[in-house]
Amino acid sequence: xxxxxxxxxxxxxxxxxxxxxxxxxxxxxxxxxxxxxxxxxxxxxxxxxxxxxxxxxxxxxxxxxxxxxxxxxxxxxxxxxxxxxxxxxxxxxxxxxxxxxxxxxxxxxxxxxxxxxxxxxxxxxxxxxxxxxxxxxxxxxxxxxxxxxxxxxxxxxx
Amino acid sequence: xxxxxxxxxxxxxxxxxxxxxxxxxxxxxxxxxxxxxxxxxxxxxxxxxxxxxxxxxxxxxxxxxxxxxxxxxxxxxxxxxxxxxxxxxxxxxxxxxxxxxxxxxxxxxxxxxxxxxxxxxxxxxxxxxxxxxxxxxxxxxxxxxxxxxxxxxxxxxxxxxxxxxxxxxxxxxxxxxxxxxxxxxxxxxxxxxxxxxxxxxxxxxxxxxxxxxxxxxxxxxxxxxxxxxxxxxxxxxxxxxxxxxxxxxxxxxxxxxxxxxxxxxxxxxxxxxxxxxxxxxxxxxxxxxxxxxxxxxxxxxxxxxxxxxxxxxxxxxxxxxxxxxxxxxxxxxxxxxxxxxxxxxxxxxxxxxxxxxxxxxxxxxxxxxxxxxxxxxxxxxxxxxxxxxxxxxxxxxxxxxxxxxxxxxxxxxxxxxxxxxxxxxxxxxxxxxxxxxxxxxxxxxxxxxxxxxxxxxxxxxxxxxxxxxxxxxxxxxxxxxxxxxxxxxxxxxxxxxxxxxxxxxxxxxxxxxxxxxxxxxxxxxxxxxxxxxxxxxxxxxxxxxxxxxxxxxxxxxxxxxxxxxxxxxxxxx
Numbered sequence: 109x110x111x112x113x114x115x116x117x118x119x120x121x122x123x124x125x126x127x128x129x130x131x132x133x134x135x136x137x138x139x140x141x142x143x144x145x146x147x148x149x150x151x152x153x154x155x156x157x158x159x160x161x162x163x164x165x166x167x168x169x170x171x172x173x174x175x176x177x178x179x180x181x182x183x184x185x186x187x188x189x190x191x192x193x194x195x196x197x198x199x200x201x202x203x204x205x206x207x208x209x210x211x212x213x214x215x216x217x218x219x220x221x222x223x224x225x226x227x228x229x230x231x232x233x234x235x236x237x238x239x240x241x242x243x244x245x246x247x248x249x250x251x252x253x254x255x256x257x258x259x260x261x262x263x264x265x266x
Numbered sequence: 267x268x269x270x271x272x273x274x275x276x277x278x279x280x281x282x283x284x285x286x287x288x289x290x291x292x293x294x295x296x297x298x299x300x301x302x303x304x305x306x307x308x309x310x311x312x313x314x315x316x317x318x319x320x321x322x323x324x325x326x327x328x329x330x331x332x333x334x335x336x337x338x339x340x341x342x343x344x345x346x347x348x349x350x351x352x353x354x355x356x357x358x359x360x361x362x363x364x365x366x367x368x369x370x371x372x373x374x375x376x377x378x379x380x381x382x383x384x385x386x387x388x389x390x391x392x393x394x395x396x397x398x399x400x401x402x403x404x405x406x407x408x409x410x411x412x413x414x415x416x417x418x419x420x421x422x423x424x425x426x427x428x429x430x431x432x433x434x435x436x437x438x439x440x441x442x443x444x445x446x447x448x449x450x451x452x453x454x455x456x457x458x459x460x461x462x463x464x465x466x467x468x469x470x471x472x473x474x475x476x477x478x479x480x481x482x483x484x485x486x487x488x489x490x491x492x493x494x495x496x497x498x499x500x501x502x503x504x505x506x507x508x509x510x511x512x513x514x515x516x517x518x519x520x521x522x523x524x525x526x527x528x529x530x531x532x533x534x535x536x537x538x539x540x541x542x543x544x545x546x547x548x549x550x551x552x553x554x555x556x557x558x559x560x561x562x563x564x565x566x567x568x569x570x571x572x573x574x575x576x577x578x579x580x581x582x583x584x585x586x587x588x589x590x591x592x593x594x595x596x597x598x599x600x601x602x603x604x605x606x607x608x609x610x611x612x613x614x615x616x617x618x619x620x621x622x623x624x625x626x627x628x629x630x631x632x633x634x635x636x637x638x639x640x641x642x643x644x645x646x647x648x649x650x651x652x653x654x655x656x657x658x659x660x661x662x663x664x665x666x667x668x669x670x671x672x673x674x675x676x677x678x679x680x681x682x683x684x685x686x687x688x689x690x691x692x693x694x695x696x697x698x699x700x701x702x703x704x705x706x707x708x709x710x711x712x713x714x715x716x717x718x719x720x721x722x723x724x725x726x727x728x729x730x731x732x733x734x735x736x737x738x739x740x741x742x743x744x745x746x747x748x749x750x751x752x753x754x755x756x757x758x759x760x761x762x763x764x765x766x767x768x769x770x771x772x773x774x775x776x777x778x779x780x781x782x783x784x785x786x787x788x789x790x791x792x793x794x795x796x797x798x799x800x801x802x803x804x805x806x807x808x809x810x811x812x813x814x815x816x817x818x819x820x821x822x823x824x825x826x827x828x829x830x831x832x833x834x835x836x837x838x839x
Contacts, residue, residue, distance in 0.1 A: 144446065148838055157429035157454075158445040158838040166435045173446065 112138045113146050117153045125156055132165055140176040169222065174212040177219035179257045182236045183209075186225030193246070194233040198222065200247040201235075204254055217261050218254070270336040281334075285327035286314055289340060296340055297349065297378055299466050300415040301328045303780070305424055311415055313349050313378070317342045324348055350382045357384070358391035359438070360467075361410045367468040372776060374466035375413060396441065401449030403628045404457035404473055404621040409441040412469035418442060418461035425765060427740035428571065430455035442469075445838045454574050454839050456739070458567035458763045459621030459645075459772015472621045472773060475642040476652055482613040482642070483526040489607050492527040493593045493672070494518065494617045496534045497683030497768040498646050500789040501619065504775040504782065505650035506660045511785025513793060516665020518649075521658050523666065531672040533616065536593035537679035537691070538802035539811070540564060543828055544586045545695035545802075546819035548758055552729065557581045559734070559749065559756045562688050564588040566626035567763030567772075569832060571739050576746050577834040585829040587639075589682060590616050590623055591632050593672060594639030595827045600815045601671070614641045617649045619683070619771030622763065631830050645773025676805045677797030678708075684787045685737035685767035686713035686720060689760040693724060693733070694801045701727045708800050716766045716780075716787060719745065721756070732756040738765035 116134045120127045128150070135146050142165055151158045165171040183198045202208060205218050212219040228234045231243035235253075242253060267278050272294060279288045284307065289296050299311035307329040315324035319337035324345060327338075339345065357379060364370050399407035416433070419442060423429040430453045434443050444453035462470045482488045499515040508514060522530045548560050563569060563584040572579050587595065594616070598609040616623065620643075626632070627640040644652070653660055667673060678694055681687030690713050697705045712722035713733065718741035721734045732755045736742040742761050749756065764771045769786035770778070778786075799805055816823050 144838065147445065151839065157423070157432070159429055159432040159443075159453075160423075162445040162447075163432035163434055167433075168436075 110145070110149070113149050117149070120153070123154060125154060125160075128154060128156065128161065128164060129168075132161075132171060136171060141172045141174055143173075143175075169210075172210045172219075172221070174210070174219065175216070177212045178217050178261055179237050180219050180221065182221050182223045182226065184224075184226045184228070184232070184234050184236075185222050186229065186232075188229035189225075189233040192232040192244075196247040197233050197235065197245050197250060200250040201254075204250055217258065268332065268334040270332050270334070270338065272338045273340055279332045282331050285316060285325070285330050285332055285336075285338060288332055289316075289327060294340055296327055297381070298328060299374060299378070299413065300417060302417055302420060302464065305420055308416060308420070311352070311413075313352055315345055315348050316340045317345050346382070349378075350384060353378050353382055354384060354388050355391075356413050357387075358389035359393050360413070361393065367411070368471050368474070369468040373468065392438070394439065394441075399443070399450055400473070401451035402455065402457065402473065402625075403451065404624040405450055405455065405459060405462065406471050406473055407443065407450055408469050408471070409443065410469075411467045412442055413467060414440055414442065415466060416442075417464040417466070418470055421460045421464050422455075425738050425740050426456070426458060426460055426763070427743045428454060428456055428458075428575075431461070448838075452837060454837050456567040456570040456574070456763065457622035457625040457772075458739070460764060462621065462772055463770075463774070463776060472645050472648070473624060474648060475624070475644055476648050476655075479613075479615050479642050479644060480652070482615070485613075487611060488613045489528050489611055490526065490613045490615060491529045491531060491597055491601075492522050492615045492617060493531040493533045493536070493590070493597075494522070494649075495590070495619055495683065495768060496532075496537060496675075496680045496687075497619045497771065497774070497786065497790070498617050498649070500683065500786045501646050501769065501774045501778075502650060503660075504778065505647065506653075508661065509785070510778065510782035511787075511789040513789050514660070516667070517660055517663040519668055520663040520666040521653050521660055524658050524663075525652055525656050527615070529669045531593060531597070532668045532675050532679075533589050533593055533618075534675035534679035534682065535672045535805070535807065536589035536596070537564075537682040537688075538676050538805045538808045539592050539596070539828065540586050540589045540682075541678060541688075541691045541695050541802035542808060542812070542819045543592075543824060544584050545692045545699055547584055547586065548692065548696055549699050550820065552757070559732075559759050560584055562692075562760045564682065564688060565622070565761060565763045565768075566620070567622040568739065568742075568761045570622070570625070570835065571742075571763070573832055573835045574837060575743075575839060578750070579746060580832050580834065583832055585825075585831065587632070587828055587830045588623075588626060589679075590618060590643075591626065591639045591830070592828050594627075594632075596672065596811065596815075598637060598639065599827060600811065604671070609637055614639070615644060616640050616642075617644045617646065619646050619768040619774045620764075621645060621772045623773070629830075646771075647773060647775060650775065671807050671810070674799075674805060674807045676799040676802050676808075677794040678800060678802045679805070680793050680797075681790060683768045684790045685716065685762050685765075686710075686735045686760065687767065687790065688762075689713050689733055689735050689758065691802060692758070692760075693726075695803045697726050698801065698803055700729065704801065708794075714791065716784065718765060731758065734759045736760070737762040737767050739763055741765075 209222045235242050296314045298314045309326040309329040314327045316327045317339040396409040503512045503514040519530045561582045602609045624643040627643050632639045678691035718738045719736045734756050770783045
């Protein structure tokens with residue numbers, strides 16, 4: 109985990125704050141999220157206080173601070189999906205999983221992310237779980253979909 | 267010089283000045299919420315907008331330079347309407363609990379709402395549900411009351427070099443807090459309270475100890491002792507409309523007795539005690555090739571700063587407790603024995619210009635077998651609140667003195683209230699310890715004044731010593747970095763956490779400008795000028811304390827009571 113960060117930071121020698129966002133993106137790409145340790149390490153490297161890094165990272169929706177769940181759910185909130193009711197889908201997911209966007213359930217099974225448009229407007233409203241697309245999702249279908257993955261997660265675990 | 271026109275009147279200005287600077291000088295008040303003198307303007311609050319002929323939009327005067335022939339209207343209907351709308355919008359998601367707020371009557375947002383004549387609620391916005399962060403022993407963070415002016419963030423980063431807090435999130439959900447929005451107690455915050463001093467609302471405030479102090483006073487079982495820090499007597503008056511810098515020592519002591527404290531002691535006495543120990547420690551380190559430069563240890567924000575950011579300098583810190591803690595220690599030992607009082611029944615209160623002192627009093631190293639050196643710390647502001655609560659008319663009280671045996675001080679101890687003062691006091695005693703003679707002139711002019719960093723050389727006997735004085739933690743960073751890189755011509759460094767020292771501490775009356783702080787400083791220098799006892803070692807009560815109880819400076823008893831240790835802190839920096 110740390111070696112990954114170190115090799116990323118190595119690519120940015122003598123950098124200052126302008127390298128912050130690319131570094132954050134690469135670290136998140138590598139680790140799935142921004143951990144306390146990685147933020148502290150980036151801070152040391154760029155000589156930036158962690159409060160500042162956290163401030164920048166929370167300004168953007170793309171950064172998350174909890175590890176990805178086993179099943180990562182992306183909810184499209186693009187225009188077409190919005191028109192077709194994606195807000196209700198997102199609400200249903202939050203309610204079912206008891207987490208907010210950007211968070212991960214306690215059991216580590218699901219994580220939730222809001223994305224702008226995943227280019228599948230014809231299937232609106234659409235969600236993607238670990239890359240698998242679900243078309244025409246309605247709020248009351250959410251439970252069923254989650255149930256399927258819960259079952260899968262439990263059987264895999266055993 | 268150039269000429270501009272303000273509200274139809276010709277005004278001279280220097281090129282490159284901001285409009286706001288000129289307006290201030292001309293006595294024209296344009297309100298601001300985010301402006302901090304001496305720091306780069308952010309133009310965040312837009313309250314200072316003015317109309318300029320030929321420019322279509324309104325212009326933020328804090329961030330706009332003057333130019334020849336510029337025609338400015340500061341209070342045109344358009345500018346006034348804009349300001350009013352800004353305040354109305356700020357109020358739209360502000361909690362309506364002014365009556366319960368610590369800043370009621372002393373709030374910049376409240377007074378602007380009044381000044382701009384806001385009498386109805388034009389906007390009702392959604393309010394955020396924020397948790398109040400009560401984790402810190404010193405500072406309460408209440409994001410719901412925050413108007414996001416950003417002054418706390420800038421003071422913390424640019425003046426103090428700590429950067430414990432920053433903006434988190436974006437838009438209507440933005441708030442100010444430490445990394446990962448965790449508690450202030452586990453952040454790199456040093457509790458200095460400079461953020462409270464600049465906060466226009468009640469979003470940042472001290473953790474109040476008024477209730478526990480009043481409860482102790484009301485408890486007949488408790489013997490309640492109070493000590494007041496050197497700078498408090500020259501700032502307290504401001505809270506009662508007395509001229510800035512006026513020394514109200516006598517009436518403050520009288521008021522403290524009326525409030526119900528059983529004894530009133532002067533922390534400046536303990537400052538003398540600190541000097542006895544610290545000057546001896548310095549001389550010892552000089553003679554025995556000990557770790558130098560010696561760093562002073564009276565300012566608890568600075569101590570936490572070293573423990574957090576510069577742990578390799580922990581051995582350079584003087585092992586002396588701060589005057590507050592030394593006083594607490596001798597109250598519950600020497601004084602308790604002398605008066606035959608069970609130390610467990612003594613409730614020891616201190617009035618400090620400082621919020622970090624609240625943190626210091628709770629440090630586990632300073633609590634022995636459940637008995638703390640100091641039980642409760644009040645800021646100068648809290649003392650003012652108590653005096654008002656008890657209906658005391660400070661201005662019409664007859665001055666009284668402090669109580670024996672910790673009520674008499676030298677003026678060296680009193681100088682602890684201003685940047686450079688600890689050093690001056692220490693030099694006076696170190697000179698005596700090394701040469702056996704008093705200094706010819708006690709004043710070391712190079713160590714005086716409000717500059718953030720002062721470096722000088724003095725001769726004590728055959729020794730030539732490099733002395734440095736820093737206030738405002740941002741200023742000390744460069745110096746420590748230089749020493750880390752090998753600079754070795756400095757032997758003794760005094761650091762006070764707040765810019766200017768305790769007279770501008772995080773617990774002092776609010777809304778003091780640079781002029782008020784200068785008056786506070788001047789007042790302390792005048793007290794020193796007019797004093798008959800100017801050195802800690804010639805304070806007869808200090809001599810008595812050593813001869814009756816402590817023995818010699820740095821004795822085993824002194825080490826037990828008056829010295830302490832520090833710890834490296836692993837927090838997110």
